[in-house]
Amino acid sequence: MGEIGTKLGLDELAGGAAAISKALLAEFIGNLLLNFFGCGSCVNVGAAVGGIITIAMAFGLAVYAAVSVIGHISGGHINPAVTIGLLSVGRVKPIRAVLYIIAQCAGAAAGSGILKALTPEKVAGPLGATSLGNEVTQLQGFGIEFFLGFVLVFVVCGVCDPNKPDSKATAPLAIGLTVTMGHLCAVDYTGSSMNPARSFGSALVINTWADHWVYWAGPIAGGIVGALLYVHGFSASVPDTPT
Amino acid sequence: MGEIGTKLGLDELAGGAAAISKALLAEFIGNLLLNFFGCGSCVNVGAAVGGIITIAMAFGLAVYAAVSVIGHISGGHINPAVTIGLLSVGRVKPIRAVLYIIAQCAGAAAGSGILKALTPEKVAGPLGATSLGNEVTQLQGFGIEFFLGFVLVFVVCGVCDPNKPDSKATAPLAIGLTVTMGHLCAVDYTGSSMNPARSFGSALVINTWADHWVYWAGPIAGGIVGALLYVHGFSASVPDTPT
Amino acid sequence: MGEIGTKLGLDELAGGAAAISKALLAEFIGNLLLNFFGCGSCVNVGAAVGGIITIAMAFGLAVYAAVSVIGHISGGHINPAVTIGLLSVGRVKPIRAVLYIIAQCAGAAAGSGILKALTPEKVAGPLGATSLGNEVTQLQGFGIEFFLGFVLVFVVCGVCDPNKPDSKATAPLAIGLTVTMGHLCAVDYTGSSMNPARSFGSALVINTWADHWVYWAGPIAGGIVGALLYVHGFSASVPDTPT
Amino acid sequence: MGEIGTKLGLDELAGGAAAISKALLAEFIGNLLLNFFGCGSCVNVGAAVGGIITIAMAFGLAVYAAVSVIGHISGGHINPAVTIGLLSVGRVKPIRAVLYIIAQCAGAAAGSGILKALTPEKVAGPLGATSLGNEVTQLQGFGIEFFLGFVLVFVVCGVCDPNKPDSKATAPLAIGLTVTMGHLCAVDYTGSSMNPARSFGSALVINTWADHWVYWAGPIAGGIVGALLYVHGFSASVPDTPT
Numbered sequence: 001m002g003e004i005g006t007k008l009g010l011d012e013l014a015g016g017a018a019a020i021s022k023a024l025l026a027e028f029i030g031n032l033l034l035n036f037f038g039c040g041s042c043v044n045v046g047a048a049v050g051g052i053i054t055i056a057m058a059f060g061l062a063v064y065a066a067v068s069v070i071g072h073i074s075g076g077h078i079n080p081a082v083t084i085g086l087l088s089v090g091r092v093k094p095i096r097a098v099l100y101i102i103a104q105c106a107g108a109a110a111g112s113g114i115l116k117a118l119t120p121e122k123v124a125g126p127l128g129a130t131s132l133g134n135e136v137t138q139l140q141g142f143g144i145e146f147f148l149g150f151v152l153v154f155v156v157c158g159v160c161d162p163n164k165p166d167s168k169a170t171a172p173l174a175i176g177l178t179v180t181m182g183h184l185c186a187v188d189y190t191g192s193s194m195n196p197a198r199s200f201g202s203a204l205v206i207n208t209w210a211d212h213w214v215y216w217a218g219p220i221a222g223g224i225v226g227a228l229l230y231v232h233g234f235s236a237s238v239p240d241t242p243t
Numbered sequence: 244m245g246e247i248g249t250k251l252g253l254d255e256l257a258g259g260a261a262a263i264s265k266a267l268l269a270e271f272i273g274n275l276l277l278n279f280f281g282c283g284s285c286v287n288v289g290a291a292v293g294g295i296i297t298i299a300m301a302f303g304l305a306v307y308a309a310v311s312v313i314g315h316i317s318g319g320h321i322n323p324a325v326t327i328g329l330l331s332v333g334r335v336k337p338i339r340a341v342l343y344i345i346a347q348c349a350g351a352a353a354g355s356g357i358l359k360a361l362t363p364e365k366v367a368g369p370l371g372a373t374s375l376g377n378e379v380t381q382l383q384g385f386g387i388e389f390f391l392g393f394v395l396v397f398v399v400c401g402v403c404d405p406n407k408p409d410s411k412a413t414a415p416l417a418i419g420l421t422v423t424m425g426h427l428c429a430v431d432y433t434g435s436s437m438n439p440a441r442s443f444g445s446a447l448v449i450n451t452w453a454d455h456w457v458y459w460a461g462p463i464a465g466g467i468v469g470a471l472l473y474v475h476g477f478s479a480s481v482p483d484t485p486t
Numbered sequence: 487m488g489e490i491g492t493k494l495g496l497d498e499l500a501g502g503a504a505a506i507s508k509a510l511l512a513e514f515i516g517n518l519l520l521n522f523f524g525c526g527s528c529v530n531v532g533a534a535v536g537g538i539i540t541i542a543m544a545f546g547l548a549v550y551a552a553v554s555v556i557g558h559i560s561g562g563h564i565n566p567a568v569t570i571g572l573l574s575v576g577r578v579k580p581i582r583a584v585l586y587i588i589a590q591c592a593g594a595a596a597g598s599g600i601l602k603a604l605t606p607e608k609v610a611g612p613l614g615a616t617s618l619g620n621e622v623t624q625l626q627g628f629g630i631e632f633f634l635g636f637v638l639v640f641v642v643c644g645v646c647d648p649n650k651p652d653s654k655a656t657a658p659l660a661i662g663l664t665v666t667m668g669h670l671c672a673v674d675y676t677g678s679s680m681n682p683a684r685s686f687g688s689a690l691v692i693n694t695w696a697d698h699w700v701y702w703a704g705p706i707a708g709g710i711v712g713a714l715l716y717v718h719g720f721s722a723s724v725p726d727t728p729t
Numbered sequence: 730m731g732e733i734g735t736k737l738g739l740d741e742l743a744g745g746a747a748a749i750s751k752a753l754l755a756e757f758i759g760n761l762l763l764n765f766f767g768c769g770s771c772v773n774v775g776a777a778v779g780g781i782i783t784i785a786m787a788f789g790l791a792v793y794a795a796v797s798v799i800g801h802i803s804g805g806h807i808n809p810a811v812t813i814g815l816l817s818v819g820r821v822k823p824i825r826a827v828l829y830i831i832a833q834c835a836g837a838a839a840g841s842g843i844l845k846a847l848t849p850e851k852v853a854g855p856l857g858a859t860s861l862g863n864e865v866t867q868l869q870g871f872g873i874e875f876f877l878g879f880v881l882v883f884v885v886c887g888v889c890d891p892n893k894p895d896s897k898a899t900a901p902l903a904i905g906l907t908v909t910m911g912h913l914c915a916v917d918y919t920g921s922s923m924n925p926a927r928s929f930g931s932a933l934v935i936n937t938w939a940d941h942w943v944y945w946a947g948p949i950a951g952g953i954v955g956a957l958l959y960v961h962g963f964s965a966s967v968p969d970t971p972t
């Protein structure tokens with residue numbers, strides 16, 4: 001295998017087909033759960049209407065649950081913006097990144113598809129698809145999604161910093177509650193995607209693609225900046241005394 | 244004692260009557276608290292109406308409290324779907340599983356019964372009993388409850404994995420907040436049982452059994468799949484360095 | 487000092503006047519914060535009306551904050567039901583218990599008094615005082631408060647069990663969120679006191695004492711049962727291997 | 730460098746320009762995120778109106794996220810009341826404190842400015858600026874903000890006490906949820922600033938300065954009292970056995 005192959009991550013495929021398959025399955029399941037439960041919380045089946053807090057908690061706690069369970073298998077990205085952010089700082093290799101993103105989108109589509117099948121047609125509505133709020137321009141939507149991707153990947157890098165072992169036990173909670181925080185602010189701006197796969201899965205099952213580029217470009221651009229800023233600006237130094 | 248007796252778990256009874264009695268009492272108390280406080284949050288005593296988030300937080304935090312206190316005694320299942328899920332992967336023996344489920348159902352019935360006695364008849368309503376939402380079919384209800392049981396047992400297996408010691412301190416919180424997450428999505432689909440004992444206790448005190456099979460079949464089927472997927476797909480390997 | 491003196495805890499006073507003064511100040515501050523912020527969340531200053539979830543989170547997070555800060559000084563009871571529960575299992579001595587309860591009530595009165603001074607008279611209303619809900623009888627109120635005191639002290643004993651070191655880091659959170667859980671269920675039954683000092687402080691500043699005995703008898707009786715059940719039924723055994 | 734220079738913290742500048750620049754950038758980013766996401770949650774873009782709980786969770790979880798990521802770089806103050814509180818007990822030197830406060834205010838202004846640019850003018854409203862509620866006097870507002878600053882810095886000192894290592898892993902969560910708690914009580918009293926920089930940033934972008942002194946004097950006075958009380962009254966003693 002040549003140098004380029006190693007750089008792209010071909011060695012990961014050759015050496016560990018079982019490991020990478022397991023990681024792809026983990027990402028698939030993670031995104032399935034996120035779209036099923038998160039988007040499910042957006043549906044109003046009956047009179048008991050939820051609100052921003054309901055949706056924000058559902059998405060955040062779904063991420064908390066998924067990352068808690070599969071973090072040790074795949075890293076628990078369940079989000080192309082996280083995967084590309086980590087790619088930009090060399091923490092993930094290109095081939096793995098491409099495969100992750102495919103698995104994430106497939107999982108999100110499966111989650112939204114199952115949700116559609118389990119929801120009475122009369123109340124399904126847009127099934128939690130993300131769309132720009134009242135008078136929000138595409139550029140504004142891009143900006144909001146940029147900051148959502150930024151804060152998410154900035155937090156992921158910060159709480160998973162190998163030189164901050166105190167953060168490890170609560171990392172999945174911090175990541176999940178950052179997703180909640182983003183939704184509390186941005187549900188009525190852009191639907192608060194933070195995650196291209198999540199928007200892709202929702203868009204696919206209702207076949208509506210208005211402003212869809214916003215949900216890829218925004219979180220990914222923000223995620224890259226968040227990863228670069230943390231890794232080059234704020235990485236913890238190796239602790240000198242064991243705690 | 245023969246080989247079959249060991250397989251069924253007869254040895255656990257013979258060798259540790261005190262230990263198993265204590266575990267059954269723990270499960271009884273856990274389910275009592277869950278039905279008392281969870282279903283209590285569904286009752287509207289006066290003008291201060293709660294909503295999905297109130298109910299979702301009450302059930303999730305009741306699970307968090309109960310698992311925090313009794314986890315070391317019985318494992319803190321307080322849910323037949325968890326018990327049968329763990330049975331399916333050999334983590335619980337059959338006789339213990341049957342006794343646990345009886346204790347869980349008795350505890351849930353006690354919790355709902357006490358709640359009924361302490362609630363003014365005029366405002367009691369269905370006392371938090373689970374029922375299918377507007378236009379939700381039995382099959383859809385089964386599917387929703389399947390995924391609720393799946394995610395719960397998947398998380399239980401993930402955060403209690405003995406080779407992931409970092410998860411231990413926050414395991415009860417992760418389990419409780421997964422219950423909250425499920426409710427945020429599914430309260431208006433099926434009442435979000437996730438737990439056959441919880442539905443049984445509620446149904447018993449108001450003596451209403453419509454669609455009751457959904458609340459047993461769904462979470463248990465999902466719990467078995469969740470346990471099998473985690474244990475055979477995602478179990479952590481033994482860590483090589485102590486943390 | 488005779489045997490009876492030791493039993494009552496006279497030695498704690500003689501040997502450590504500074505230590506016990508500090509503990510009493512800690513309890514005073516803890517209850518002041520609880521009544522100030524908790525009851526403050528019940529006031530509707532303007533149009534932005536909160537609800538059960540707002541009140542439940544405020545009381546629970548106030549307990550989380552207070553216990554996090556003063557737990558190492560006084561044990562962080564900030565509640566006569568906790569103090570008497572722990573007294574009933576020999577974890578607190580009688581004289582200390584009496585002094586704690588006085589400090590707790592004084593702190594709660596101070597918190598509610600300051601809140602009154604800082605709230606426009608027009609919108610003050612009952613300033614968060616606890617009262618029985620619509621059609622709730624005194625006996626029902628007693629029962630509800632019994633279970634609120636029970637679950638709180640049961641959780642306190644469980645997460646502070648010295649043989650469960652894994653619970654230590656998250657103990658204040660578990661205790662605080664149990665207070666939130668109780669409120670989610672019981673705000674509209676009894677105001678969800680869980681805590682005689684909290685009800686005393688509120689009652690004092692608006693000088694309204696209807697059904698006041700319920701808020702002493704209920705949580706204290708429940709707290710005693712919760713402590714006895716945990717300590718005699720569920721205490722963890724000494725761990726044989728260090729984790 | 731003379732004795733006075735050391736006291737003021739000139740040595741920190743001379744010896745570690747890179748370290749202090751990094752810390753100032755960290756504080757800048759922290760306050761940017763707080764004002765962007767916190768104030769963003771106050772805007773009603775469309776029909777899906779949030780409420781006190783939405784705002785309270787957004788500010789608290791933004792603090793949780795920021796402190797989790799940058800705590801090891803700058804201490805994670807992101808609040809002049811915290812910085813001045815720690816200055817009053819000698820934990821921060823004067824020159825560093827001044828620079829932090831400038832960075833915090835600049836970050837908050839940037840966060841609110843970006844939010845303004847990304848919010849449709851029609852729905853922007855006061856963009857989350859803090860103001861006194863209905864009939865709340867300046868003195869009452871000062872008192873409320875005093876207690877908000879007090880509880881925040883009291884908790885910061887308590888959970889970051891170097892002799893309470895058990896608090897370390899959950900310290901950012903405890904600090905963030907204390908911010909949530911303060912908001913649950915005080916949003917309708919004063920907007921629940923707790924943080925002069927946050928109010929400054931909001932006031933600047935809408936150029937409205939009514940009662941602005943309240944948001945500096947209140948939290949700072951409370952923060953100083955909170956720090957003094959904890960450090961001189963409740964500091965943990967050095968643990969004798971390693972845990």
Ligand SMILES: [Ca+2]
Binds near residue numbers: 045427428431
């Ligand atoms: Ca819904």
Ligand SMILES: [Ca+2]
Binds near residue numbers: 285674
């Ligand atoms: Ca209710």
Ligand SMILES: [Ca+2]
Binds near residue numbers: 526527528531917
């Ligand atoms: Ca209020």
Ligand SMILES: [Ca+2]
Binds near residue numbers: 771
């Ligand atoms: Ca909004």
